[in-house]
Amino acid sequence: MSTLTVNGVRHTLDIDPSTPLLYALRNQLELNGAKFGCGMGQCGACTVMLDGQPVFSCLTPVAACEGRKVRTIEGLGSAEKPGKLQASFIKHQAAQCGYCIAGMVMRAQALLEQHPHPSEAQIRSHMEPNLCRCGTHMRIIAAIKEVAEGSQA
Incomplete structure (x- = not known):
């Protein structure tokens, strides 16, 4: 048990x-x-x-x-009421196939909880272990930056 x-x-x-x-x-x-x-x-x-x-x-x-x-x-949230980071990923259309996105969001959430306002370099470094085979890395970074900058509604 x-x-x-x-x-x-x-x-x-x-x-x-x-x-x-x-x-x-x-x-x-x-x-x-x-x-x-x-x-x-x-x-x-x-x-x-x-x-x-x-x-x-x-x-x-x-x-x-x-x-x-x-x-x-x-x-973090639900389809009906997504968390801030989830909502930002949706807004930026960060998911293409969507397979990697839950892992991406969780790694980004951990970063933002430890460092609420990371630089783009810090975001890139922290997110490095997670792969997106569809190539939406720039949208993922934009979604994280938006929340980090506090401009996410």
């Missing part, structure tokens, strides 16, 4: 503690925002926040999450 606190809700799961967090989120909790991309921590599609830090959930075992706070894209 493992106990996870995800988006402020405590869950007790009958799961092998070595199971990657990604599988617990998707298969046990039906939180499907984080995606399986590469399974090797090289693409970032599975990025979630663990105690405020971005982590690759495909590499993070459930056991490493005991007593810690997991936050997923579902914890």
